[in-house]
Amino acid sequence: xxxxxxxxxxxxxxxxxxxxxxxxxISNHLYFYWYRQILGQKVEFLVSFYNNEISEKSEIFxxxxxxxxxxxxxxxxxxxxxxxxxxxxxxxxxxxGRVSPLHFGNGTRLTVT
Amino acid sequence: xxxxxxxxxxISVVEKEDVTLDCVYETRDTTYYLFWYKxxxxxxxxxxxxxxxxxxxxxxxxxxxxxxxxxxxxxxxTITASQVVDSAVYFCAxxxxxxxxxxxxxxxxTLSVRP
Numbered sequence: 043x044x045x046x047x048x049x050x051x052x053x054x055x056x057x058x059x060x061x062x063x064x065x066x067x068i069s070n071h072l073y074f075y076w077y078r079q080i081l082g083q084k085v086e087f088l089v090s091f092y093n094n095e096i097s098e099k100s101e102i103f104x105x106x107x108x109x110x111x112x113x114x115x116x117x118x119x120x121x122x123x124x125x126x127x128x129x130x131x132x133x134x135x136x137x138x139g140r141v142s143p144l145h146f147g148n149g150t151r152l153t154v155t
Numbered sequence: 156x157x158x159x160x161x162x163x164x165x166i167s168v169v170e171k172e173d174v175t176l177d178c179v180y181e182t183r184d185t186t187y188y189l190f191w192y193k194x195x196x197x198x199x200x201x202x203x204x205x206x207x208x209x210x211x212x213x214x215x216x217x218x219x220x221x222x223x224x225x226x227x228x229x230x231x232x233t234i235t236a237s238q239v240v241d242s243a244v245y246f247c248a249x250x251x252x253x254x255x256x257x258x259x260x261x262x263x264x265t266l267s268v269r270p
Binding site for chain 2: 057075077083084085086087090098131135140141142143144145146147148149151
């Protein structure tokens with residue numbers, strides 16, 4: 043069964059550094075998302091991406107965050123200058139339609155020290 | 156605005172007991188979709204079920220069943236004869252047709268099944 047893959051599984055970085063989290067969505071999916079989950083808390087929406095542009099973003103997704111689909115397969119989340127509070131599990135997801143189930147990757151655990 | 160409430164935070168049961176996880180939602184949209192996801196200790200989010208607002212039929216899949224009641228805005232999930240492998244965090248989530256599949260999650264319920 044096709045799946046969403048995320049790399050790396052764990053990323054440790056120092057405060058102020060830039061990180062790029064990578065995702066390969068399911069190949070025939072059209073909608074792409076990033077969510078984050080701070081340890082022990084609920085899953086929060088960050089951004090949705092469709093037709094090569096951001097379709098919606100949350101208040102969390104400020105100017106420090108950006109997303110890109112540089113080629114036909116990858117979908118990346120960049121955090122320009124990480125803060126301690128960015129430490130969380132970041133999930134990439136994709137779906138085939140506007141109300142289709144989201145298929146999540148296994149997540150990247152980001153630790154900012 | 157959408158909201159999902161999972162009032163139970165932690166549930167502990169002994170293996171083979173039945174357990175029901177509650178979910179209450181709020182939305183002004185008449186067309187919406189409800190989901191349950193499972194997050195086992197390994198951390199991934201696993202899709203379990205989707206139900207649309209026009210389909211109030213209950214669904215059963217093996218030991219899992221879902222009870223959707225629009226009158227009470229609830230979409231409860233029952234695990235029959237629970238097993239240790241059911242131990243996980245379970246999230247209820249909601250999206251609407253205007254939301255581009257953006258999911259609003261509840262806070263999750265941590266289910267522990269003891270042998």
